[in-house]
Amino acid sequence: MSRQGGSAGPSHKAVEVGVTLAIALFGIIVILGSVKAGINWGAEGPRAGFFPFYVGLFIVAASAMNFRSTLREDDGRIFAEWGQLRQVMSMVVPTAIYVGALPFTGLYVASMIFIAWFMRWLGKYGWLTVAVVAIGMPVVTYLIFERWFMVPLPKGPVEDWLGL
Numbered sequence: 001m002s003r004q005g006g007s008a009g010p011s012h013k014a015v016e017v018g019v020t021l022a023i024a025l026f027g028i029i030v031i032l033g034s035v036k037a038g039i040n041w042g043a044e045g046p047r048a049g050f051f052p053f054y055v056g057l058f059i060v061a062a063s064a065m066n067f068r069s070t071l072r073e074d075d076g077r078i079f080a081e082w083g084q085l086r087q088v089m090s091m092v093v094p095t096a097i098y099v100g101a102l103p104f105t106g107l108y109v110a111s112m113i114f115i116a117w118f119m120r121w122l123g124k125y126g127w128l129t130v131a132v133v134a135i136g137m138p139v140v141t142y143l144i145f146e147r148w149f150m151v152p153l154p155k156g157p158v159e160d161w162l163g164l
Contacts, residue, residue, distance in 0.1 A: 008078050008081050008082070009078040009079060009080050009081040009082050009084070009085065010078065010079050010080070010085075011074075011076070011077070011078055011079060012075070012077040012078060012079045013070060013073070013074045014079070015079040016066070016070045017067065017070055017071070020063050020066045020067045020070060021063070021067070023059060023062075023063045023066075024059070024060050024063035024064070024067070026059065027056045027057070027058075027059030027060035027063060028056070028060060029056075030052055030053075030055060030056030030059065031053055031056035031057065031060065033049070033052070034048075034049030034050075034052040034053035034056055035049060035053065036049070037049030037052075038050070039053040090122075094114065094117060094118070095114075098110055098111075098113075098114040101113075102154055103154065104156060105156040105157075105158070106153075106154050106155040106156025106157075106158065106159050107138070107141075107153045107154045107155070108138040108141070108142060108153075108155070108156075108158070108159060109138075109156055109158050109159075110156075111137065111138045111141070112134045112135060112137075112138050113134075115130075115133060115134040115137055115138075116130050116131070116134035119133060119134065141153070142164070146164070
């Protein structure tokens, strides 16, 4: 697929460069953390940062090779069209909000809102179906995990208020 007018979406090359740099940054963070933990040998053997340090070096070296390869090649392809990226982000952003809300709302309230949002927004289901599933799934999850298997799941203020 060739670039159409330059505004069809980000280029394949630009996305590869971005991902390569992000992975290299991860490798650098691993290296810095390893140095803080100690990368030499102690009396009892290698210190905590010894092996992660070399893994970080390997990640940075591999990223440098990928970066070099990416800069040499450019076939003009686009990575994805902007509309396709919007569709992906319409799933990624609410999911990230859900995960970020879990520590504050607990699993059950966050799941109710998450399920209801997707059923109504993407599925275009009626309100009765949305309510039954969005409330029913967390209730079933609670009964199975907390009551039957006795596995505590993250709770928030609503569950505390209900005494669960």
